[in-house]
Amino acid sequence: MDGAHPSLADHVSGQLRALCAAIGLPAHAPLASVRPLIEPVAGRSLADPPAWPTDISDDHTPVEYSIACDAGKPPVLRILGETFAQQPGRAANLRAALRLVDRYGAGLGSALDRFHLVRQVFLDGDPQSDFALWFSLVHRAGRRPEVKIYFNPDTRGPERAPHLVAEALRRLGLDDAYATVLRHGVRTGEPGNRDRFSFFALDLHSRTDARTKVYLSHRDADADSLLRAASATPQPNPEAVLDFLKLTGCTEALTHRPAVSGYTFAGADTDRPGTYSLYLPIRDYVRDDEHARDLVLAVADRFGLDTGVIDRAIAAVARRPLHTGVGLIPHVSLRVPGDGPPGVTVYLSAEAYRVRATPRWVAVRSGRVA
Ligand code: TRP
Numbered sequence: 001m002d003g004a005h006p007s008l009a010d011h012v013s014g015q016l017r018a019l020c021a022a023i024g025l026p027a028h029a030p031l032a033s034v035r036p037l038i039e040p041v042a043g044r045s046l047a048d049p050p051a052w053p054t055d056i057s058d059d060h061t062p063v064e065y066s067i068a069c070d071a072g073k074p075p076v077l078r079i080l081g082e083t084f085a086q087q088p089g090r091a092a093n094l095r096a097a098l099r100l101v102d103r104y105g106a107g108l109g110s111a112l113d114r115f116h117l118v119r120q121v122f123l124d125g126d127p128q129s130d131f132a133l134w135f136s137l138v139h140r141a142g143r144r145p146e147v148k149i150y151f152n153p154d155t156r157g158p159e160r161a162p163h164l165v166a167e168a169l170r171r172l173g174l175d176d177a178y179a180t181v182l183r184h185g186v187r188t189g190e191p192g193n194r195d196r197f198s199f200f201a202l203d204l205h206s207r208t209d210a211r212t213k214v215y216l217s218h219r220d221a222d223a224d225s226l227l228r229a230a231s232a233t234p235q236p237n238p239e240a241v242l243d244f245l246k247l248t249g250c251t252e253a254l255t256h257r258p259a260v261s262g263y264t265f266a267g268a269d270t271d272r273p274g275t276y277s278l279y280l281p282i283r284d285y286v287r288d289d290e291h292a293r294d295l296v297l298a299v300a301d302r303f304g305l306d307t308g309v310i311d312r313a314i315a316a317v318a319r320r321p322l323h324t325g326v327g328l329i330p331h332v333s334l335r336v337p338g339d340g341p342p343g344v345t346v347y348l349s350a351e352a353y354r355v356r357a358t359p360r361w362v363a364v365r366s367g368r369v370a
Contacts, residue, residue, distance in 0.1 A: 009035075009042035011352045012063055016079075018316035019065060019348075023075045023309055025141055030077060033137040033145045036103055037081045038062060040096065050353055052088040055131065056080060058283075058327050059354035067313045068335075069305045070343040075313075077139040078345075082131055090127045097133035098123075104135075104147045104204065111206035115149060118168040122151040122200070129154040136201075147204040148211075153197040162191045165200055165214060169265075172212055176271035177263070184232035185216045185261050187225055194219045198260060211266045214273075217258040223251045229261045230276045235338040240303070241278060244334040244342075247298045248280055256284035262333075279333040287366060288358040289322040292329040296346050299332060303342050310346050317348040323368055325355040 006014075013031055020027035035042070041051045041062065050060035057064050062084065068076040083100050085092035105112045123132060134150035151168070153161035166178045186195040199215040218225060223245050230241045245251045250259070262277035286292040293314055297307045318328055331347040363369045 005045040005047040007043050007045055008038060008061075008352055011046060012038060012061075012350060015065070015317050015350055019067075019077065019313055022312035022316040023067060023077060025074075025077055025139060029145050030079065030137070030139050033108070033139070034063065034079055034081065036100060036107075037079075037083050037135060037137070040084055040086050046352055052082075052084045052093065053130065054082045054084075056082050056134065057349050057351075058330065058356065059349070059351060061350040061352040063350055064330070065317060065348040065350065066331075066345050067310060067348070068343060068345040069300065069310065070335075071304045071341050074141045075306070075309055079137040079139075080134060081137070082134050090130065090132070094123065094127050094132040097135075100135065101133070101149065101204075108145055108147060110147045110204035111210075112204060113206060114172060114202050114210060114212075115204060117171045118151070118200075118202070121164050121168045121171065122153070122155050125156065127152075127155045128157045134199075149202050149204055151200045151202075153200055158192065158196070161197045165197045168200055169212070169214070174212060174265050174270050177212075177214070177265055177273070180232055180272050181214050181216065181263050185218070185229040185263070187218075191216070194221075209266050211264050213265070214263045215260055216263075217260045218254075219258045220253045220255050221259050222253040226259060226261070226278060230278060230336065232263060232273055233276045233336065233338050234272050234274075236276070237336045237342065240334065240336055240342045243302055244278065244280075244299060247302055248282060248285070248295050248332065250280055250282075250285055254280075254285070257281035274339075275335060275337045277333050277335045279331050281330060282332050283327045283330045283356075286326060287362045288324070288326045289318075289328040292326070292332075293322055296329060296332050296344075299334070300344050300346075303334075303344055305344055313346065314348065317350070319351065320355060323358060323363075323366070325351075325357055327351070327356040 063081040066078045085096040136148040138146040198217040201213040203210040260279040263273035264275040300307045333345045335343040
């Protein structure tokens with residue numbers, strides 16, 4: 001604290017406490033897990049600019065929260081974050097991130113064997129991209145926190161991204177996965193144009209259900225191309241995907257921020273993904289956060305999920321009325337597993353530095369101002 005202005009740590013821990021209370025999860029483990037991640041910048045006053053222009057969130061807050069909901073299960077809290085060096089820079093941030101991997105490995109008992117199989121692929125040499133590693137801290141009631149790690153396929157230059165993803169999959173024993181992803185998710189057959197690899201993620205645990213996840217972002221994608229992207233799993237669920245697009249008003253080509261596909265390979269799924277996820281950057285397609293909230297609750301309701309807990313989570317993180325800005329709910333995603341009902345994840349921005357104001361014409365049209 002520097003008097004009037006809270007620190008980043010104050011802001012984040014206040015939101016995490018409120019969020020945990022809202023969803024009925026003890027706050028201790030989430031608070032403890034995020035501490036080493038933000039440690040180098042934790043004491044900075046929010047009156048100062050962000051330490052590094054991280055793409056975790058629009059206003060460069062280095063964490064983003066999300067609530068993953070599945071019918072009949074308690075919600076899961078996740079914290080996506082980037083760690084920075086004391087003196088931030090691409091190479092220095094990578095060194096800080098590698099130290100954090102070891103720290104989580106030791107402290108949370110995360111298994112690093114799969115990480116070590118692919119780290120060379122993505123992390124050899126100086127990073128050519130603004131981030132090299134992101135972390136997701138996953139908290140489930142009554143379970144130890146889990147860590148998921150995200151590599152940036154562009155880290156050795158965008159033109160090498162397809163090669164890096166193919167090589168990482170091969171090292172993990174997922175030789176046929178690459179062709180499947182290309183066949184369904186890449187419109188021209190040539191990754192890097194309209195459909196580009198945006199992330200590559202691994203669970204840092206060694207259970208047999210440890211996941212490998214490949215993400216493609218789809219520029220200007222319409223419902224047909226997203227349905228095709230979603231058909232990579234052995235049991236696709238086009239009705240669920242189409243309803244998700246309809247309920248969010250996203251059936252036309254998404255010409256602002258791109259929709260993203262996530263292909264999850266776990267256990268025996270070595271050639272086809274067991275689960276498909278579709279991430280919509282809903283903040284680019286709504287009037288304001290009240291609109292985003294209404295759409296997200298309609299989606300949750302369609303899939304039989306607890307809308308009350310999602311609404312409470314939104315209210316817990318918000319530091320302002322929802323209609324005054326846009327971006328508190330940056331994404332909503334649908335998860336379509338082969339063997340069960342779809343799940344929905346709602347993303348929540350910390351907005352520690354900045355709120356994107358609702359454009360005045362929107363406020364006028366919705367009767368909020370004269
Ligand atoms: N902020 C970035 C984006 O909007 C990265 C990101 C954060 C992201 N959370 C995400 C991308 C969830 C897709 C889904 O693109």
